[in-house]
Each structure stands twice: as C-alpha cells, then as structure tokens.
Amino acid sequence: MDPIVRNAGILHPYGAEEADRQPDPVFSTTEDDAGIPLHPGAKRLFDNIPALRRIPIFGVACGAYGPACVISLALFHLLSKGLADGFIGGSIFPIFVNIYKVEAAHYQRLSGVIGLSFAIKAFTAVICDTFALFGYTKRWYMFGSCVLCGVFALLYGLLPANPSSGNIAAGFVFLSDYGMATVDILSEGFYSRLIRKIPKAGPSLVSWVWWFISCGGTLGVMIMGPLADHNMPQVGVFVAVGLQFLASLIYLFNLYGEKRNREERIEDARIMRKELLRELEKGKALSRKEGKKGTLDVDQGKALELEPIGDGETVALADDLPLNLTHTNQEEVQKLKEHAGTYQDEASPELLLPQPIICCCGLIEINKEVAMRNKRVLAYCLVITAAVITLGFGNILASTLGLLIICVVVSLVCSVMSFWALPLVIAKVNVFNYLSSAVCIGLPGISKFFIAGPDCVPGGPQFSLTFIFTVCTVISTVSSLTGILVFNYFFSKTNYRKIMIITTVILIPFVLPEIFILKRWNIQMGIPDQLFYIGTSTIISPLIGMVSWMPTVILLSRLCPRGSESMVYAVLASFSNLGSTTSTSIGAILMEYVWPIKSNPPCDFSNAVKLVVVCNIISPLQIIPLTLLLPNVRVSDDIDIDGKMIPKKTDEEPHVKPGKDSNEVH
Incomplete structure (x- = not known):
C-alpha cells in the first residue's frame, strides 16, 4: 500500500x-x-x-498543486498570454488603421480572420495528444510554439508602412496568435489534469491563472495607449517578441513539472481501473458493455481496449471480468491474474493500456490508444477546423447572403456532430458554450462611434486611444479581478445553472447606458461621456462577465477525460471561440440586411440603438433556457463523465458519507 x-x-x-x-x-x-x-x-x-x-x-x-507548478503557470500567463498578448492585441488597431491606412471595412474583415486563431487550436491538440515529442505530449510543443510566436510577431513588426502590408500583417498576427493559442490550450490541458486530481482546489487554481492573465494584459494594453498616440505601436510588438522568447524558457527547463508520456499513460491506467471498479459497484458495468450512448467514446469506455499479450490476447482490468479475451493462453492469463492480485487495487499499470509506439529513434511516441479511444473526437476536430477555415474565407470573400448560409450551416453541422462525437454531458456543455457566445451578438462596427472625430460624429464622445487603451482597460481589469474574487468567495459552491441565470439577468440592464451615450441623453443630463462610460461599461459589465465566465472554465476542466485533456479541452474551447466569431458575423449580417451602419464619412449611426437593443439586450435572454444544457451540480462538486456527482465514499475512505444526489438543486 x-x-x-x-x-x-x-x-x-x-x-x-x-x-x-x-x-x-x-x-x-x-x-x-x-x-x-x-x-x-x-x-x-x-x-x-x-x-x-x-x-x-x-x-x-x-x-494542492505545489509551488513550482503554480508559479510557472503564473509566469507563462503573465509574460505570454498577459503582457505579450496585450502588446500585440493593442497594436492591431493603430498599426492597421494609422500606419498601414487600411480601410475600415477591410480592417473589420481582417480582424475577423485574426480572431479565428484561437478557434483552430483543436487541430494542434489532436497532434499533441497523439504524438508525444521527445517523450512529452506538451512540453516541447509549447517550447516550439513560444519561439515561433515570437518569430512571426517580429516579422509583423518589421513590415513596411503601406496599405499592401495589411493582408500579410494579418497573416503574421494570425500565426503569432495561433502559436500563443497552442501554448494556452496545452497549459489548460495540463492544469485540467491537476484539477481532476484535486477538484476542491480547482477554483483557486483557475482564479490564480486568470489573475495573472488580467494583470499582464492590462499592463500591456495600458502601455500601448500612449505608444499609439505617439505613432510608435511597433515598439510594443518588439517587446512582445522578447517576452515570448523569455516564456519559452519555462518549457525548456520543464518548470511545469510535466511527467513523461509513459508515466502519464500508466497513471491514467491506474485511475481508469479504480473508476471501473467504482462503476461496477454502482451497477454500471452492464450498461457500458452494452454500449450505452454517451459513455463509451471518451475516457473510461474506449480506454478499456487493452494491449494484446502473446498472440492477439488481452487481459481485463478486473480479475474476474474478461472484457475482450480472444485466443486466450490460459497459463499466461493466470500469471497476469496472480500478478495483479498482489497489487490489490493497484494492478500493474503497464498491463492496463497499450504502450506508446516508438518512432524515429525515440523522437516521437505515438499514443495509438489515445487516438483510437477518441476516434470520434478526432473526426470532430477536423470538422471544426474545416468550419473555421470556411467561416474565415466567408468573412473575406462571401456576400451577405453567403455569409448567412455559412453561419447557419456551420452552427448546425458542428452542434449535431458534437452529440455524435462526445459523451452526452460534454456535448451539452459544448453546445451551450457555443450558443451562449453566438446569442451575445458582437457589434464591432458601432465602436467607431466612440472614437470618431467631428467629421464623422459631430458632438460625439471622441475618445482618445489613450483613454480607451489605458484608462478604461485599467479600470476594466480591476473590475474583472474583483469579479474573480467575487466568484471565488461567493459562487464557487453554487449551482452552474443558477450562476448563469443570475449573471445574465444582472448584466443585461447595464447595456442601457450605451444607449444613453448613443442618443446623447447623458449630455442632456449633464453627465460627461467619460464618466458615464467608465461608471457603467467599464466597471459593472466586466465584473459580472467574469463571474459568468469562470464556471464554464472550471466545468470544462472537470469534464476533460484523462489522457486526452488537451484534445477535448481544445475542441470545447475552439467551438466556444467559433461562437464568438459567429456572433460577429451575425452582427455584420444585421448591419447589412436590416439596420445599416456607415462608419466612414459621411457617417450614419442612426440604427445603432436598434442594433444594441436587439443584439445586446433581447438576444442574450436566450441564455436562460440554454442553461438546461448544463449539469445540475455545484461548481465545487467532483463529477464523472456522465455529469453525476461522484460520492465521497471510496475504498480508502469508508467512513465518509456519500454526497448528495446530483439532481438536487443546491
């Protein structure tokens, strides 16, 4: 023992x-x-x-997770996803609009293409989970991605200042962001393993990570404001290059403490056996053998296909449960049974799952078991990748009607495929994240109203980039950090559905101040634009938005199956990001078909109020019925792949009483 x-x-x-x-x-x-x-x-x-x-x-x-791991996670998210992302993201508008002189309509389309970089990372996770590089499924991929991210950012900053650089720059920014997205999703897959081991500390770990993302991103964007006003946004890009190279050292020296691929496979096998025994005790073995829908495609189900011994033989995890025994050599099986019996609950792990296939003199290890166990997830990754590419080209080349058709087809195909490829609970959460992002329709075209000069919007707010990038970002980040604390201390033990309903109902009324500014009613009330904007859009909305966003991150971490965390997490995150891009496309369709907006002189924002009411007030109310797709459990509950709360009682803890039923609303 x-x-x-x-x-x-x-x-x-x-x-x-x-x-x-x-x-x-x-x-x-x-x-x-x-x-x-x-x-x-x-x-x-x-x-x-x-x-x-x-x-x-x-x-x-x-x-719970150790100082080295927690501090290294903080360093990456501060340097790369925080500071570097803030510098590069904050440079896009001033460089494309002020340096390259790209037209507003073309800039909006290029922005959509850049935003797809985080929606295509599922393909990377498939490669990383299947092919371990130098014995690791994450470490060296993250190192290489950090380096390439810095290289493409450097090329982006060195482009000449002319309109022809716009398309090339968008490509470089996309590739740089894609590298950052790769490291991001692999890091999320890494700490999802940690959260699965110790779920009680999960909210604290996620909060810790996002504190540093928010702080780093705020500092980066805050610095970009004055740089943009002084016509030097490239300086921020070059600083981001250095930060990416510095972040790569975390993975060069394996400060995360990632175990080698073989160790993780053995660990997964040990845990899978314990979970199988637990399910046998709960009477679930029969339903799994019969192929109960939604339970066999990921994690415990397909993972029970074992390594042949001898000539096509396999041995079951439980001593008396032959799951797939063919051409059995009774003498060999008896030896394995005796060997497993000496371990009690800890049967020899190397007998539980197939060993990785060694290729290229040890350079690559192929986790065939992971790929075979997640064949449908692999297919779904390819579908999402194809959807991202289609939507990207559609935003650039398609007409308004063509873009509408693409949005509908992408939404239907990816949502239906989700229920085919994933267990039922994960598929529901996946569709919820996509639809909740899609119904909050983005209106980037209206943002021009707040910064437009008197030639476009006479008597308008005319905010400077320093005000938007520096002042508002700092206040918004402080509000977001406060939202993390509010979630951690007040909502970390609340039901998922309740959190989403409460935050939606609270957030919607705070869209009204935007209407006041668009109609200039705040000026008639004697309230300055800056004060009115800060008091509503910059303080309340980010706080409530963070509280509603945190539960989805934790839920994804809880549901990711062992051995393929990066793959499944990437699929869920990619589909959610695709929902955000879809929402922006829907907003563009409404602007072109129903309520047109002109953001270049002569400007016309007369339909902006109608768009805000429909897209930011009425449409988000659909989130409330969509919460039925979420598991009816609390954030702090440890749940299995069927969305059921795992009882506290185990073989090692006979004195602990079982937890409450997962269908009870807390």
Missing part, C-alpha cells in the same frame, strides 16, 4: 510513484482544514514561510 494511504488514510492524488519518492513522515499531516491534500513541496515551503499559506488564492492552489 502507498505510504500516503498508510499514514494519512487517503489516496494522495499525485500518484504512487511520486508519493514513494517522498519520506513517510512528510505525509503524516498532508491534509489541510478543508480536506485538500497538501503537496510535499508546498509543505516544505509553508513550514519555512508560514505566511505564504495565508495569501488568498495562492495558499490554496500552492498547497
């Missing part, structure tokens, strides 16, 4: 191999007041500096 189980009475979530490397006394008290196992490295750190344990969010995350 593991020393952790022997000394603490619970199974430590880091795995037997890691636990055995630690001295027994370390785990004699490795559990905090909330019942979260204490990481050995965190225990040493807290013993030396006890005050660190009392730091909000960090104390919980570090205690």
